[in-house]
Amino acid sequence: xxxxxxxxxxILREGEDAVINxxxxxxxxxxxxxxxxxxxxxxxxMILLKGGEQKGHEKISASFNEKKQQSSLYLTASQLSYSGxxxxxxxxxxxxxxxxxxxTVTVRA
Amino acid sequence: xxxxxxxxxxxxxRRGQEARLRCxxxxxxxxxxxxxxxxxxxxxxxxxxxxxxxxDESGMPKERFSAEFPKEGPSILRIQQVVRGxxxxxxxxxxxxxxxxxxxxxxxxxxxxxx
Numbered sequence: 001x002x003x004x005x006x007x008x009x010x011i012l013r014e015g016e017d018a019v020i021n022x023x024x025x026x027x028x029x030x031x032x033x034x035x036x037x038x039x040x041x042x043x044x045x046m047i048l049l050k051g052g053e054q055k056g057h058e059k060i061s062a063s064f065n066e067k068k069q070q071s072s073l074y075l076t077a078s079q080l081s082y083s084g085x086x087x088x089x090x091x092x093x094x095x096x097x098x099x100x101x102x103x104t105v106t107v108r109a
Numbered sequence: 110x111x112x113x114x115x116x117x118x119x120x121x122x123r124r125g126q127e128a129r130l131r132c133x134x135x136x137x138x139x140x141x142x143x144x145x146x147x148x149x150x151x152x153x154x155x156x157x158x159x160x161x162x163x164x165d166e167s168g169m170p171k172e173r174f175s176a177e178f179p180k181e182g183p184s185i186l187r188i189q190q191v192v193r194g195x196x197x198x199x200x201x202x203x204x205x206x207x208x209x210x211x212x213x214x215x216x217x218x219x220x221x222x223x224x
Contacts, residue, residue: 041215095207099151
């Protein structure tokens with residue numbers, strides 16, 4: 001069952017903050033976050049694992065609430081390059097990821 | 110440092126023809142995944158392969174679709190007798206290990222249009 005993302009879309013001005021949420025009805029082992037620009041491949045942002053470990057290489061932070069089966073992605077001091085569609089992928093302890101429908105972020109100057 | 114490569118980037122087929130999509134994983138990656146994405150939707154898992162083995166094809170339609178990852182060469186997703194509903198973007202991803210704590214790197218996708 002795919003996770004639910006909210007909001008569906010958000011418009012920001014440069015420098016503003018935003019939060020994207022990802023909720024699952026099932027217990028999670030990991031949450032993966034990706035950003036996709038129109039017509040391009042999804043780009044890996046971050047993995048959050050049960051137990052608190054995080055792996056990422058972007059200046060974007062995220063949290064993982066295991067009890068609530070939720071993850072949130074925090075876009076802080078947004079830049080024009082942050083525009084795109086953000087997907088969360090949720091997984092159990094294996095390879096199979098279920099992706100949400102995406103949150104479209106538009107950052108304007 | 111080549112990433113995941115897919116070709117062709119765009120493919121147009123008439124109904125009833127065959128479509129062959131190719132994917133070369135990142136160097137050092139032996140796990141390959143295929144996803145389908147419809148316009149304005151998320152990615153849907155289709156199949157997971159390791160070299161010469163299909164590990165999980167639970168997301169792939171039972172008919173007309175097949176996938177392989179031979180010992181030598183790229184992974185191939187094959188769609189026989191294509192129909193208009195097959196029009197979508199097909200993404201391949203690869204990872205170093207086949208567990209949920211390793212990132213999957215995506216290729217640029219093949220956009221299939223069935224006319």
